[in-house]
Amino acid sequence: MKAVLNGTVIAEAPQDELIKIEGNWYFPPSSVNSELLVESPTPYTCPWKGECQYFTVRDGDTLLQDRAWSYPTPYPTAFERVGKDFSNYVAFWKEVQVVD
Template identity: 60%
Template sequence: MQALIGDTVIAEAPETDLIQIEGNWYFPPASVKTELFSESPTQYHCPWKGDTQYWTVTVDGQQHVDAAWSYPQPIPTSFDRVGKDYSGYVAFWKDAKVSE
């Protein structure tokens, strides 16, 4: 599967390596083109997953603020609910499109 902004692939991995949580596909950290990402100051706390890290994704000189997020250190009890350790996995929204 791929995550794209426009025609630019920002993450790519086989579907079997992804995790789906609450309707969002989470890509493994190694599949993300980190050179396009910079940390965002946006904060959010999920009561069952923990604190997020949002990311601004820059493609062709255009910043897509908060287009991605991850849980660097999820609440360990959430692994049971998800079925796997998803620390650092990255999900996308706003300007990003995830497709096969």
């Protein structure tokens, strides 16, 4: 599967390496082009997953605020709920399309 923004592939991995949480596909960290992501200062803590790290996504000269996120150190109970360790896996939102 691929995370694509205006024809640019931001992340790519086989579906069996992704994790689906609450309707969002999370890509393994090694599959993400980190040059296209910039850490965002936006704070958020999910009640069951833990502290979130948002990213701004680069689209050429345009920066799309908070269009990607991950959980660097999820709560241990979140691993039980999801069934896998999803630390640093990255999910995408809005303009970034996840396709087969």
